[in-house]
Amino acid sequence: MNLLFFTPAASSSAIGRVTQLVGRELKARGHTVTMVRTEDYAFIGTPPRQFGAELVRWDDTKRVFRVARDADAIVYQIGDSFPFHRGCVEWLPSLPGIVCLHDYFLGGLFSGWAGARWMMAKAILQSCYGEEVAASYFAYENAVDFVEGTRERAPMTEWIAAMATGVITHSSWDIQRILRACPGPVEVIPLAYDKPNASPTVGSCSGPGPVDGSAGRDDMLILTVGRVNANKRVDSVLRAIGTAPQLQHTAILRLVGHIESDVQARLSALARSLRVRLLISGEVDDVTLAHAIERADVVCCLRFPALEAASASTIEAMLCGKAVIVTDTGFYRELPDDCVCKVAPNHEVSDLQDKLVFLAQNPAERTALGNRAAQWAAATFSPRLYAERLVDFALRAARAAPVIEACRHFANTLVGWGASQGGLPMQDTIAPLRIFEQSCR
């Protein structure tokens, strides 16, 4: 099979890494893979990952059409970042394909795309969510309010899913939206991931290293990975540590990932006031990140609200055999209870504190938890399995494609006749088309 991927290629994109892993497995099975890199102009010049495949820029229209014409299946890797995924939303409407959905919230992607197409964006909002949502969507004053105000009412997953010939997602917590919006097959396949920069002895080398020179061998190093924003719950981690005498002198919190200066200042001040040792490393390369995970005793992957279909950093930490703490929500809730520690979001600080104290006082349990996580994650988040299931899925989506085209044709005809969304008695209108359902799902 000849598969064409639209994907970020920058080394800083975890989704790009997923594509790299899956592409490698596909090629090993005799398939042909071609990549269209999708970053916006600010990032498209960055050094790409080595996919071992033809790499085309999304804005090279002629070449994109050429490789698309030769493809048996087109796969779009879509996450909530317009700078990384612009090429996907530029091409998906005209070259429909399978969407691998990495986030259940796509407000950032949509907002970036909407910048130059305000009228079209408003029409999409009206169509997906109604007039009221469309009127208020762009009126939020800051990112936190925007996410909070739109994540349930207008997460924009329907926008992407409706354009796809099929959707692969990596957890099922918000899949009903996809099932309602996508006319083709929908399937949950565990994300493909690995630990490429980890040393062979990963899991056995935890404990502070040179970067945290003030730490002693008995200290517990807690790591949080990723862009530092409100939903990473760093405030709560600091409070959980700072209000527990058992943790205050032994726990160190390290943040790895991009952080805005004002956030850094605020968190540093909070840590000082709570007398928590806080290390802020900022954005790092893959090797440094892998090293940070190796050094960590506990990886804290709290998220609230959860917006993603899967978390690469959580999976990487599990693959590295770390004790991982997650919020009992979204993708994280679907992880096995005996492989991670789950924190109830409505008792976040106290619950987290209990878990941290337990892990601090029971190093053996910490290790055992990490070992179970590593074993389960290696069996689950397998690039080989992902590649095999992707090929099967592509065949299903190809079978469904003519039916979807027919449905789109009918829908467009009705719209041309003045039908509005929800205006017609749709059950009766689509009833004659149900004969196709068996081949579509």
Place this chain on the structure above:
Amino acid sequence: MKVLVVNNMAPFVRGGAEELAAHLEENLVASGHEAEVLRIPLRLDPASRIPSQMLMVRALEMFNVDRVIALKFPAYLIRHPHKTLWLLRQYRQAYDSSDAGQSNLPEDPPGQEIRRVIRNADNEAFGESRRIFAISKTSQQRLAHYNGVNADVLTPPLNDAELFRGGSSEGYVFAGGRINSMKRQYLLLEALALVPRNVRLVIAGQPDTPQDAARLTQLVEAHALGDRVTLDLRCLPRAELAQYVNRALVCACVPWNEDFGYLAAEAAAAGKPVITAHDSGGVLELVRHLETGWVVAPEPQALADAMAAACLSTTTTVNYGTAARDHWFGMGVTWPKTVERLLT
């Protein structure tokens, strides 16, 4: 030329339109063309199923066809680069019937949406047609009023004119054709109760619903008309229907705003005058008051007066019938001319 006549069908139901389509096919062949009738299954009830059936018709693609002649909604939504409409029937419940409060389309938003979809689809189909013919001035005016379409009138010839040769009268008033509330046969029964006992009425045709049949039988019982009324409620062979016409003294045809009065044309061919109503639409193009029949108010007393007059002076009635026949044949409505105009 390969000509495809496109019409609707309800399985195992045949009416005037089916006969007309079949005769059009025959006459196209007689004119040297290849012709076939494509009948597209249609069910208009419940109304919520109408859009899906419109979509199905719209999805059909015709090939190996030089011309399409489409007759009815939604069959005329079929796509073809050389499509002629000979419009026997729009879905009037989205148009004038709706305005008159006689529609199966509900007034709620879904009903309004269906109405809008039907009208827009019609406009699209009309816009892509090479020519549009209406079967009467009534339907011509409706098209102009609701759709802004200028159509030419092309009156349908009788399908089987040889059956309607006339004959001596057996003295009854005859009302034939489909039976439903829009055809208003019930008015004739209410009128019969008001006329002298020598007037007899025959109603023959297929009721659309059991309720339509029950309404008539209940009226006969309520007014004790059993000895003066024959209700022959079934789908009659054409020959039997023609026999009823040929032996009638006068025919009655009082539908509400009918597109075209097939029964009036058949009556005229048989030399029978027609009693009709002011609001009977296309029937009025064939009936002139006190010349070829009676045109009165759609009320029992007015219809009773007309029926009584027809039965009182049979000489006048026969004369009206002769004038009706002259008027009909004077219109020069023939199949060869019709085929020629449709293929122009």
